[in-house]
Each structure stands twice: as C-alpha cells, then as structure tokens.
Amino acid sequence: MVVDDNSPDGTATRVRTLQAEFHDSLFLLERKGKQGLGTAYIHGFKWALEKDYEFIFEMDADFSHNPNDLIRLYNACKRDEADVAIGSRYITGVNVVNWPMNRVLMSWLASRYVRFVTGMDIEDTTAGYVCYKREVLEAIDLDKIQFVGYAFQIEMKFKAYLLKYKIVEVPVIFTDRTRGTSKMSGAIISEAVFGVIKMKLKSLFNRIKV
Structure with a gap:
C-alpha cells in the first residue's frame, strides 16, 4: 500500500503503472493536499487491519529503507516473538x-532526548522502518494519535x-x-521537542488512553 498526498515527484503515476503488473499486491491510496506523515500511516494501518494482515510494516517509499531488510523485521516478530520490530539506525553505532x-547529530540527539x-x-526512537503485529495496532486507539509530523x-x-x-531493534x-527535499521544518521540530514532554506528563498522571 502506497499512500500519496498529491506528491509532485510522480509517485502516484509510477504506482499506477506498476499496478498493471502487480494488480493483486500493489495498492494506492491518493489523498488531496499535505495532511501529514502521521495521518498517512494511520490510513495505511487501518487499511491493513481491515484486510486482516497479521504483520503490518511502515517504511519510506524512496528506498531510504532497504526492502531487503523487510524479512529481518518480519523474522524478529514471527520467529523471535517481538511485538514491534524497529529498523534501527543507531543500535550498532550510526x-x-x-x-x-x-542532520545525523540532530537525529541522534533527538533519540537521546526522547529516551531521557x-x-x-530504544536507541532509534524516531525510526520510520517498523513492523507491527496486528494486535499492537488494534490495541492502540489510532484515532487519538496526536502527532502528525515525525513525532x-x-x-x-x-x-x-x-x-x-x-x-526490539x-x-x-x-x-x-x-x-x-527534506520535509523537516521548525514546526515539526517544535512538535517533537514540546510534544514529547506533554506526552510523558500525561502518561504520569494517567490521563493518556492508549
């Protein structure tokens, strides 16, 4: 499933072309405007849950995440019984x-900050290459996810x-x-810095419903 928010790079057109060859395994969800990274993933998660997939992955579609690593994330959940497997950039160094x-320092320090x-x-708290068992996504109220950026x-x-x-990582x-170009912005950074503190405080006072 590829979720495309009217991307100017021709992603949707390329996917539609490939669907002729992979019509039973390649799907496209097109959305108008830029609605945010988080809402795109949530749309994809809900679609996968409706289709009864047991293991649900998220990844970038620009090959920043190597598709060959999918099997390793799958094995971590299927064979090694993890519930969430993170493709980690920092578990064995950088x-x-x-x-x-x-950019490396900003990302690494962000993970340090979130851990603290x-x-x-978790070494790579901002990683976007993840395998979830379906029960994890079913247990989380996706409609109450607050962040739309990288947070x-x-x-x-x-x-x-x-x-x-x-x-596991x-x-x-x-x-x-x-x-x-990168989608990083001041608003996204602010969301992460201050949102993480708010998120933690809510959990401490039991005001967060997962």
Whole structure:
C-alpha cells in the first residue's frame, strides 16, 4: 500500500503503472493536499487491519529503507516473538548514508532526548522502518494519535511501550535519497521537542488512553 498526498515527484503515476503488473499486491491510496506523515500511516494501518494482515510494516517509499531488510523485521516478530520490530539506525553505532553531519547529530540527539524524557530503552526512537503485529495496532486507539509530523514515530513507540509490548531493534543502514527535499521544518521540530514532554506528563498522571 502506497499512500500519496498529491506528491509532485510522480509517485502516484509510477504506482499506477506498476499496478498493471502487480494488480493483486500493489495498492494506492491518493489523498488531496499535505495532511501529514502521521495521518498517512494511520490510513495505511487501518487499511491493513481491515484486510486482516497479521504483520503490518511502515517504511519510506524512496528506498531510504532497504526492502531487503523487510524479512529481518518480519523474522524478529514471527520467529523471535517481538511485538514491534524497529529498523534501527543507531543500535550498532550510526548507520546513515548521505546525511550531512548536522542532520545525523540532530537525529541522534533527538533519540537521546526522547529516551531521557520517556524512559524507553530504544536507541532509534524516531525510526520510520517498523513492523507491527496486528494486535499492537488494534490495541492502540489510532484515532487519538496526536502527532502528525515525525513525532508520530515517537508516539507510536511510546504507546506500544506503555502497553508493555515487546519492542526490539534490528540494525539497518539508512541511505537517504539523493533527489527531493527534506520535509523537516521548525514546526515539526517544535512538535517533537514540546510534544514529547506533554506526552510523558500525561502518561504520569494517567490521563493518556492508549
């Protein structure tokens, strides 16, 4: 399933072309305007749950996430009985290609910050390459996810953490795309910095319903 928010890079057109060859296994959901990363994933999650998939993955469609690693995330859940398997850039050092040093430092420090605030023992808290068992997504009230930017990744992991699901990290190499531009913005950074604190405080006072 590819969720496309009217992307100017021709993603939807390319997917429609490939659907002629993979009509039983490649699906496209087109949305008008930029509705945010988080809502795109939630649309995809709900679609997968309706189709009764047992293992549900999220990943970037620009090959920043290597499709060959899908089987490793799957095995972590299916064979090793994890509930959530994260394709981690930082579990074995820093495994990032094509990022400038300031972006690497920002990402790594963000994960340090999230670990400190939330208490989650996860090295790559902002990772977007994840395999969920369906029961995890069924247990989380997806309609109450608050974040729409990259902090969405943090919130999903924190929800699973609060529910005591087994979360593991699988080392992967993240290779950033050489075309296109980053969607990072001041608003997204602010959402992550202040939203994480608010999220943690709500959990401490039992005001968060997962």
